[in-house]
Amino acid sequence: QKEVEQDPGPLSVPEGAIVSLNCTYSNSAFQYFMWYRQYSRKGPELLMYTYSSGNKEDGRFTAQVDKSSKYISLFIRDSQPSDSATYLCAMSAGSNYQLIWGAGTKLIIKP
Amino acid sequence: GAVVSQHPSRVICKSGTSVKIECRSLDFQATTMFWYRQFPKKSLMLMATSNEGSKATYEQGVEKDKFLINHASLTLSTLTVTSAHPEDSSFYICSASEQFYGYTFGSGTRLTVV
Numbered sequence: 001q002k003e004v005e006q007d008p009g010p011l012s013v014p015e016g017a018i019v020s021l022n023c024t025y026s027n028s029a030f031q032y033f034m035w036y037r038q039y040s041r042k043g044p045e046l047l048m049y050t051y052s053s054g055n056k057e058d059g060r061f062t063a064q065v066d067k068s069s070k071y072i073s074l075f076i077r078d079s080q081p082s083d084s085a086t087y088l089c090a091m092s093a094g095s096n097y098q099l100i101w102g103a104g105t106k107l108i109i110k111p
Numbered sequence: 112g113a114v115v116s117q118h119p120s121r122v123i124c125k126s127g128t129s130v131k132i133e134c135r136s137l138d139f140q141a142t143t144m145f146w147y148r149q150f151p152k153k154s155l156m157l158m159a160t161s162n163e164g165s166k167a168t169y170e171q172g173v174e175k176d177k178f179l180i181n182h183a184s185l186t187l188s189t190l191t192v193t194s195a196h197p198e199d200s201s202f203y204i205c206s207a208s209e210q211f212y213g214y215t216f217g218s219g220t221r222l223t224v225v
Contacts, residue, residue, distance in 0.1 A: 041221065043204045043217050043218045043219040045216070046214065092214075098145070099145070099206075103154045104154050
């Protein structure tokens with residue numbers, strides 16, 4: 001079993017829809033949870049950074065962490081074609097610890 | 112926010128030559144930097160953890176003599192691919208962690224060995 005599980009997709013939704021992306025993990029020591037967006041041939045771009053449990057909102061993006069269920073989510077409201085990219089979850093036990101990555105979910109927003 | 116600059120963004124080299132990739136943290140000090148390799152349509156694979164002033168820690172299966180990492184200062188880490196071969200062609204990405212902004216990534220280097 002991988003430490004972090006993420007459905008690779010692709011996930012295709014119409015423009016304007018709410019997108020839900022998820023990861024599950026097995027290591028209860030993880031404290032830092034991140035979502036990255038990666039466009040083709042580019043480095044990952046940090047979208048959301050959450051410490052421990054709870055919700056965090058930034059514009060159209062909301063990140064949720066449920067440590068009791070070992071489950072994290074990223075919601076994208078009012079999705080746009082420019083949101084089409086691969087979304088990777090990542091987590092670590094400490095700020096200088098190795099990041100453990102999900103496989104990444106390819107998201108396609110259809111105009 | 113924290114910014115990491117990576118250069119070059121693209122490099123084409125002949126088989127047998129060496130290539131150096133630089134990773135700089137522009138507005139923060141990074142005692143630890145990470146080097147990743149990404150194959151097409153795959154997630155990031157950690158190659159090594161670079162620690163300022165000490166030897167890098169390599170992941171299992173990564174040849175330390177082929178992928179030389181130097182972390183000479185708190186803002187600069189370099190990855191040198193020595194005696195590059197076509198199978199080393201890949202997308203290499205560095206990252207550094209900052210207390211408040213998490214892990215920030217460079218824009219990546221596309222290496223093509225011909």
